[in-house]
Amino acid sequence: MSGKLAAVLGTGQTKHVSARKDVSIAGLVREAADRALADAQLEWKDIDAVVVGKAPDMFEGVMMPELYLAEALGALGKPMFRVHTAGSVGGSTAVVASHLVQGGIHERVLTVAFEKQSESNAMWALSIRIPFSQPLVAGAGGYFAPIVRGYIRKSGAPLDTGYKVVLKDRLNALKNPFAHVHDHEITYEKIAESPLLWDPIRYAETCPSSDGAAAMVIGSEAAAAKQDRPVAWIHGTSVKSEPTMGAGRDRVNPHAGRMCAQEVYKEAGITDPFRQIDCAEIYVPFSWFEPMWMENLGFAEEGTGWKMVQDGTTSLTGEMPINMSGGVLSTNPIGASGMIRFLEAANQVRGMAGEHQVPDAKVAMGHAYGGGSQFFAMWVVGSEKPTS
């Protein structure tokens, strides 16, 4: 733990769906923020600053939406910051908010992240034509599919590892009322037979396009002492980055991700993450990223993450539950997806995760990544105050 103590006092999210036609972006973020305040049993006047994040503006075609969201987020006369780190932004936004409290600057900070994918076309925005080259890249899947193929080759993982990740996550999502995809009919066979969109990635192994927002109130030790409901203490935070491309860069097991994990564990006093962390919400937009990140985060030795999928270690009742909420594979309002990971980790240690609660979870991890697997954001939260 670095700086002063800080804790998550309340969380809120919208019911994620493919199109929220009943609200504007302002209405969407307000809904999540109102719920976080209600959960924390606080009012707008109690908030000292607002930190907002979303994925690139191209995704909705609204330039600098924070300009017009200031009113909806109660930021008039208060500091407001926008964070940009591509897909990891929901995570790094929460980290920036927590640092404002840990640094002793503010008592209570509201942090909000969102995406309203129905208002534009993220696949188009991610398939831009780069000057002086061929228009080859087909969205995020087109970029990540060759990397997934690299992982399969390096690890020798069975090809159905990805199917098992999706099956687990989509079944977990049925226990989460806020999840976007609620597919009661899902089966292993349906996943295995779904079309190959970006061979080796099948349609069922990809995240949906969602409209949604997530919010948290992060407060100081004094603010936490006034709460009636359980809080989630922040034990460690870390954000790291690396170049999109570079000779010798490991895209399957990125260096920045390993550094970020090492730093967050060190700060949280964790020496054996697999034993000391009870559950984790990690950013898995394509099924294969679960075993890849299991290795990158040090939960598994390099080349063996897939075994934890195959033997059920990462299931809700397994030894290391991953993405209890259904994960990004079930809900993907891009900018909010990282914050949902952080928020779900907080709710787990508060004992407030509902039907997808891991019994007696005391320490949980939230993880997000973005860009070409080059931005990482992580936190470890606990039910007790950090001792280290």
Place this chain on the structure above:
Amino acid sequence: MSEPVTGITTPIRMEYRYTPGRTTSDFLKAMKGGRMEGRRCPSCRKVYFPARGGCSMCGREFAETVPIKETGTLATFAVVNVNFANRVIDLPYVTAEVVFDGADTTTMVLLRGVSPEEVRMGMRVKAHWIPKEEWDYSLANIDYVEPIDEPDAEYDSYKDLV
């Protein structure tokens, strides 16, 4: 009662003048002349293709220009079979990440001349250029790569690039 307006579509178009900078200008001039050029990092000795101004990993400025061959190894690939706005290539198509001989980086190029089911990592390929009279200041002068009659490269020779 008319239908309530809940949204409107407003297409926007932006044109811009791109200034590629010193190294990329040299690289694009070479491409117009039909030459593939990389740059070597003075620190890690790795060769970047397309040529760049400096090494992303070491932070060192490049000085040495290195000729790159038209042949290379397919390190990894994807078969694209999904439709999207702005797509210009017929589906399905194969995006190949090729390590051209002489380079230490992969370049994403289109693979033709082999059916998607037969593509494999380690395949040896060669650049196929668009007609000479159409060459421009562009990497897109390489229309695609196609397999050549050589044994596949050993996995160990390209495993750090997948």
